[in-house]
Every structure is written in C-alpha cells, then in structure tokens.
Amino acid sequence: MAEKIYRVNMTTLTATSEDVPEKWRVLGGRGLTSTIVAQEVKPTCNPLGKYNKLIFAPGLLAGTMCANSGRLSAGAKSPLTGTIKESNAGGTAAQCFANLGVKALIIEGLPQKDTWYNLHVDKNGVSIQEETALAGRGNYEVMKTLTQKHGEKIGILSIGLAGERRMAAANISVKDPDGNIRSHGRGGLGAVMGSKKIKYITIDPAEGPDVEIIDKEKFKKAARAFTKALLENPVSGQSLKMYGTDVLVNILNESGGLPTRNFRDGQFAGAEKISGETMRETIIKRNGKPHHACHAGCVIQCSQVYNDKDGNYVTSGFEYETIWGFGANCCIDDLDIIAEADHLLDDIGIDTIETAVAMGVAMEAGVIPFGDGAGALRLLREIGEGTPLGRILGSGAGAVGKAYGITRVPVVKNQGLSAYDPRPVKGMGITYATTTMGSDHTAGYCIPVNILRIGGFVDPLRKEGEVELSRRLQIGTALMDSAGLCIFVMFAILDKPEVFSLLFDMINAKYDLDMTVDDGRTLGRKILRTEHEFNIAAGFSNKHDRLPEFFEEPVPPHNAVWDFTTEEIDSFWGV
C-alpha cells in the first residue's frame, strides 16, 4: 500500500489523507519536514499563530531492519529561534508511523475553542478528541496512563506543562520501548504543539500495511553490513554502550573544550564526578541499566537507566549535553542532582540543553550562585509551576539574559550553545554560527574530526579547514536526519567511507532507485539550501550568523579566542 500524508486541521477539527506527491517520494524525516515547512508555512508568521504548522515525519529507512533508523523528525517554524526547525528524537513513534504507512503528519491551524485535544493515529487515519483527563499533567503520567490504556506497543508524542504554557524551550516527548521518555528537544516545538492545543498524539501501529521494500534481498544484505560496521567501530560499537554519551565529559575536559561556569573556562574541576566512567559505576552499583536502546533496532545503545541510591528509577536517556549543562556549565558536580534535574525537565517537557544554558545565565546574573544544586532544582520546579521566574527560564537562555540585562549569554539566533566551547573547538563554532537551526551542535557535529581523530583530523585550535569540515558534516547530517538515522552512525561512516554507500544501497533497494553517494550529498545540500532560504524569507541574514561578543575573550587552558572574520564565517553560505 502506498504511503500517505495525513493532514489535521485544528481550526475545523478535521483530518484528511493525501497521496504522497512524486517530488516528496524520496524525502523523509528532516528533508520532508523542512520541505513542507518551506512550502506551506509563511516565513514571517508568528510561530505560535495560525500560520505555523507542526509536521512529523519518520525517516526514509524508518520501520526497516536498518539499524538505528528509528528517529522521528518534527518540523515547524521555531518559537525560540524564529528560524525553520527540525528536531529529531528516538523512541518508538517513528516506527509506528512507518508501519502505518504515514509519510508525514501535518498539523495546521489553531482551535477556535479554548480546550485541549488529543490525536489518535491508526490504520483508519487520524481522529481528534477533546482531552480533559491528562491536560495539566506531566509527561511521565501521560506516558504511563496511555500505555496502560492502549498497551505497550502504542507510540506516544506528548507535551508537558512547558508545552501547555507555550514556553519557547518546550519540547515534545516520545515514548521509548520501556515507557520512558525521549525528546524532540531543541527549538521549542512543544510550544507549537501547545499552541495547537494538542496534549498528546497516540499512534497505534496495529494492522498497519507495514513498510514496503522493493528489493528485500539487496536491502537485507546492506543492512547487515551496516549493522556490522556500527558494531565494529570503537565508538558506536563500544564506548557509547559502555559509558553513554557522557563518555565525552573526560574527553572534552582533557581537550580544554568543556565549557565551565557559563563558558568561562574549558575545564571543570569536578569533571571526574560527572563523567561517563563515574556514571557507569554508579548505575551498576544501583542496579540500573548501563545501556539500553531508545528504539527497536538500535545497536549503539547509548541510553541507560539511572537509579537513585535506593535503586528507584530516576531517568534514562541521560545525555552528555544535559550533564555538561547542569554540571560543568553550572558548576554542579553531583550526578544525582543532575539526574533529578533531567527527570524534572523530562516531566515538565522542556529542553535540557536550553534550560541548562538558561540556568548558567541565571547564575551569571546572580539569581542563585554557581554550584547551587538545590537552588537549581528549586528554580526548575518553578518552570513547572509557571511562576514568573519559571517563565523566564522556560523561555530559554536569551530570555534570561534579556530579563537580567546581561551580555554573557551563549546563544546564536537565540538558541543556547551546547557542550563544546567554540574557541578551542572551532569547528563547532562554525556549526553554531551557520546552521539553519539556530545554534545546534548536532547540525554539524565536528567532534569526531576535531577531537576524536575519527575520519581525519582538523586541529580544533586553528581556523584552517573548519568551515569546510562543518559544511561537509552539515550536508551529511541533513541526509542522516532525512533517513531517520541516529547521528552516531557517523562514527562508522567517518571511519570507513564505504559504510556511507551502504545507506544508499538500502534507500535504493527500498525505493528502486539508483542514488549514488554524490546524489545523496546533492540532496543534503538541497535540504540545507531550502532551510536557508526559508530563514532569509523569515528575515535572517548573514548578520545573524555571529557568536556573542564575549567569545572574543580567551578561555583557559588554551587561551583560545573566537577569531573568525565575518568573511570567513560568511564563506560557509557563500554570501
């Protein structure tokens, strides 16, 4: 059965389905959400207004036996950055959509009535119901209640109180196989879902037409080789499973690129206490799970289950960026406090990176001192309570900086930078400055080449080659995000370029195509251009591709400064 586009109009409360236009056939995930946003959303619109649309799209390889292909893309105009936005997440929703043959779900319009709704997607299409029971509830309760009601196999997308309040850093939560939470974290897409008054979406894959693969044998062969490559790579096959993404704390600290005390230092005295090694030890001691897949078919298993001292579940999907954000960035050297923060924010439904950066800025402003873990947890609860201070924090790092009139605010296009200082890790700085997504480390993740020396080496302390590196990775990432692949497959691809062609073998087998690696790069470039053009039409220019002034200050231990000229940065887009 052919795939369909599902379209929900919240103004008329109607749902329809459409055939997939031929030009969208070989688009998926980010490629598809960005194309639809660019085509259907008024670039100058208010992101929380009637002209914005929220789009979900599984990747081109979703629901297949391709390893790590279960990421779901969500797209819209971002309330945080004002740019186009794609944010992808693990969890089971992408595979549920794929099994139902849903190429994309487009949600448009604003309801006329001031009430909450839920959407239910199944083999018969989309139904829209008013929702009273779960409005006002946290994500954990939503996941638990809906799993009890619909069974373990249901896919769930939901927003917490941050999304209900349309906070600019609100995220969209996705149920993982254990009923825990993954997140479309960045860019405030939860606020867009909140503006459309949708508390949650359930996706029942039962009796779906399943995923069609034209050449099954060819697909299977490539998929097996791909899995093997992921498992053979030391990072995707071992380190991430062993220590989670938190393996990076010691590595970045060692390199001097671990932003500490709101980007004042590149090394954190408490690094060891929040490192992946310490986390693993703690998890094992407390009978947690040191590794865990966020979706079926994930062989990397960087997720984990982190328990408290009494062995009770606290959080999973406990990422390096979150741990860095509340850890080194806020000088809190206590994994238990950070885990509690992660749990709270997942429940409230707000981006842990943006909120951690916002917390660092609040500490900078003197709201609470650096290192005050108990104070930080108190402030995070205020986000859930919707106090004025909670609303400032929930609006992201830029909003905190503005409310307190300070300039040491690490944002680009109003989105917080993350766990890699752009001065001693210059490739990341180029990505922060130039990505179409506001600042987003995942958009062109230079760490393998800048720090891990996988797939070559570009000296992170020097400018040479960084623009080219970031561009190459941004193009590749646009493609990965379109296939629905986890970003960490890049370790295997960078290490062994022949792994890249396996992706096209799978895509070609599925769709009966003859795409080459070069065609893939062309597609990646086209996606970036589409996004960039949307941003220009929304009012952005190269003048917004700039890092904050304080990065002119040298950061220890290398005393590196941000020294790219505007011309060098602008060469990225060829302005």
Next chain:
Amino acid sequence: MAEKIYRVNMTTLTATSEDVPEKWRVLGGRGLTSTIVAQEVKPTCNPLGKYNKLIFAPGLLAGTMCANSGRLSAGAKSPLTGTIKESNAGGTAAQCFANLGVKALIIEGLPQKDTWYNLHVDKNGVSIQEETALAGRGNYEVMKTLTQKHGEKIGILSIGLAGERRMAAANISVKDPDGNIRSHGRGGLGAVMGSKKIKYITIDPAEGPDVEIIDKEKFKKAARAFTKALLENPVSGQSLKMYGTDVLVNILNESGGLPTRNFRDGQFAGAEKISGETMRETIIKRNGKPHHACHAGCVIQCSQVYNDKDGNYVTSGFEYETIWGFGANCCIDDLDIIAEADHLLDDIGIDTIETAVAMGVAMEAGVIPFGDGAGALRLLREIGEGTPLGRILGSGAGAVGKAYGITRVPVVKNQGLSAYDPRPVKGMGITYATTTMGSDHTAGYCIPVNILRIGGFVDPLRKEGEVELSRRLQIGTALMDSAGLCIFVMFAILDKPEVFSLLFDMINAKYDLDMTVDDGRTLGRKILRTEHEFNIAAGFSNKHDRLPEFFEEPVPPHNAVWDFTTEEIDSFWGV
C-alpha cells in the same frame, strides 16, 4: 568659540574634546546622533556591550530664541529593538549643552570596575566621578538632591532603577525647569546608560561660550515670525495649552482609532473619564497647573502639573500616550490611578508607552484582569523592586508576550505600538511598520492629516496615499528632530507651508548657509537612509517591516483591518 565634540571613554575613565568635523557642522540632534552611531557603532553589537555608544546631541537651533527648540536627542543601538535609536526629550539639558558649545557628548566603552559613576559637564569639559550616594535611588530623589547641590540652573540626565538594571524599556530622565521629569522614553536608552554604569550627568551651563549666531537680525526676524505662527495655529497655540496632549482621547475615541483592551476595540467606554477635558477640570480644581513649559522658550506648553485630591504634586508631562496606555488599552478609567502610574514610572525611569503596552499584554495573558488599576500599580512597583515579574514587564511588551506564550502582542521590531490603532488610522500603521526606530508614532505622525485634517486630508480608513503621507512626515520629522524642535511645531507647518521656510531662515542665519526647503528635505531623506542602512547592517530587512498577525482581525466600530500587501509596505523603502 567653536563648538566641540566631547568624548568620554568609560573603560579608561578619560574625557577628551574634539573639533567638530566639517561634515558634522550642519548636523544636530537626531541627524548627528544617527550619523555618529552609523559611523562608530558596530551594527551587530550587543546593545549592552562594549561596542555600543551613547550619544547626546542638542539640535541645530538649541539655545537660540527659536521657540520650542529645546529637545535633546539621545542615540545608540537600542536594547529593545536592536535597531538604531534616537529618542528626544524636552527639559533643560539641550540648552545647557548648547550654552557650553557642546555639539555632542559621545560615551563609549564599559567600566572595568563594578561601581557607579557620574559625569559632570561644564565650561572646563567633562569630569568623571565614582557615585555611591545616589545609586539605587529613584529619579525624583536624584533630581532633588542634585538641584539642591548645584542650583536650579543645572541640567540633569539620570537613570532610575530600570536603567540601573539594564531593563530593555528603561528611559533616560531629563530635569525640566521646575525640577520635574521629562524622558528620552523609547527604545531602552536608559539601559545603555546603565550598562556604562553612569547614574547621572550634570551639565552646568555657567560661563559657557553661549550660542553663536552669524546673522543675528535675520535670525531674530525669522524666530519672531515662527513664534507667531505657532501661537496662531489652533492646535499648537490653543488646544495643547488648554488640554495637553490628552486632548486626543476624545478625538481618537470619536474617530474609532483609540486602541482599547489591548487593541480589541477602537473606542473606550471610559474615554470621557480620562479625557483632556476631564484632566483640565481636575487640575484646576486641585490647584495644579493646566499648562506648563517643559523648557525655556516653549510657547506650546502642553505639559501640566497634576495634583492629587489633597493638592499634592503627582506628575507632570502627563501625556496622551501614557493615559491611553493605562487607560483605554488596559481599561482603567481613572485618571488618578494613571497619574500615579506615570509618577511611579518616571521615578523608576521606564518608558510609559512600552510599559503600558506590556501591561495590556500581561492582562491579555491573565496575569491580572483588564481594568484592575490597583493590580496594575502593584505590578509597576515590582518593576522597581526587580522581581522576576517586574523584570519581564520592564523588558517590554514583546518580552511579556514571549514569557506568557501569547500572540496578541502589539509590537513591531519588538517595540510597542502606541495610541493609534493602525487599522482605522492606516497612516500610523505605515509609520509603525517602516520607521527605522521600531514602531514609534512620533517618527511619522500622521494624525494631523489622517484625523485632524490639518495640512490636507488622507482618509485614515483607506490605503491610498498613506505610504506617501508617512514618508513625507518621516522625512520632515527627521529634520525637526535634527533642529531640536518639538514635534508639535508640525501643526503650524502643515497648516501653513511658508512656516517651514522660517526654519531654514533661522538655520541659514545661524550658520551662514543658503539651505532651501528642498535641501532640508534632502537632508531628512539622508538621515533616514543612514538609519535604514545601519539597520540592514544590523540584520534587519523588509521582513521586519510587518505588523503582528492579529491586525488582520477587524476592529470595531469601523471593522477596519490591516490590509496592506507586503509590496505596498515595501514601496516605502523602495525594496
């Protein structure tokens, strides 16, 4: 003695003086501040950072016998809008600067020490002192203390607690002849002064070289004719003296253009209770002053002194826009409450227009109900206290909208619209959309032609002729703001075009020039272009010249909508 440019560097704590470059000789007020900002300020800089500069410049005719020529221009990159900003105010400071031969005072850099400073300008130049006594104090106490210390003739510029906290809506206060307060209201220039840690500037005009006029007789003759024209015009000679600017409440209400309940209606049931007529009656009954000059030589005298029920001073310079903002906009039909709000905000040092619009948005968000005067005063006090809610409000209407996730936020380029609904008064809408200043009614004030039928008539309900009207007025205003003239001289000029040439007679007599009216218009155009180019270099484009989406909704009583196409708006700048 030749005029000088004074330059203060707050990083090195040094003050220097410079000769006036030939190309700046026939620039003053806004023309000079905008030229200096465009030339010396990095367009993409953080407005509160080291690259911004704060510039004060009296107008070309300041300190002369030309009536109403005592406005002072302040310029910088705005922390509220991110655009170039000129905000001018009455009071005595411009004449003090002129008498000292100060063409402009440029303040640059940020102090290295975390302490407050004051500047003292006198015949010997500028001196910089640390300030401890008055930091943390309100503007009224600053004015009183410094007047006692230096005498009545001292000119004073100061910031209140909003400026000290670098709130984006903070203003700069100017002492008037009675020791009360006028304000550089719009665009948050008080936050720029606060970022430079300057609590106040005193200007002692004693023994200054005075203003040089080359052809005194010619000047005198033109100045007399100009004064006569102002006094003969029914608006500048009578209405404004009788009722203040608040005369407009009944006029705008009648026309259906008085934005009510956060721009939901064009008429306010309580209009009569907050009208200029009611204000005059109240002032007379309580032994206030129904009219009053904000600077020596003002013959219009639209200011007043408003007392409370016991005859005690509450406020002066009690403007239509403030009364509209807390009145119709917030549905508070009580002049005493609005007067108290005006007093509070002058003391805290924050723009009454921006804060009133922010209050309307807070009411929209349900923080307090519309019409809750006591609640509004309580919230305003929170701005002074620096609570989180106070900081949100002090950051302006756009910030309130973002914190509460709502879309009915009447701002353009993040600055609040003022007392004229753009749907039934379309000329004002074009000005809001296109001015280089963010939305600012004074930048191209179409009310005389749209509503009062002075200087012709362009139907405010129709699009025809509005772009041309706004452009003509924006050009003229750039010129008035450069001469240091009060905007209300425009009533006499629009009424009798020959009055316009008297301005050039005075400028020519003062500087020994042969400027024609056409040369003047060319200069006005050039100033606008300079500002527009700065904004483009700062990252703005025609995409930012847009009104919020909710103006597509019809507003009673005319059910007018904002129906300009983007092409029609963009024809203003010829994009």
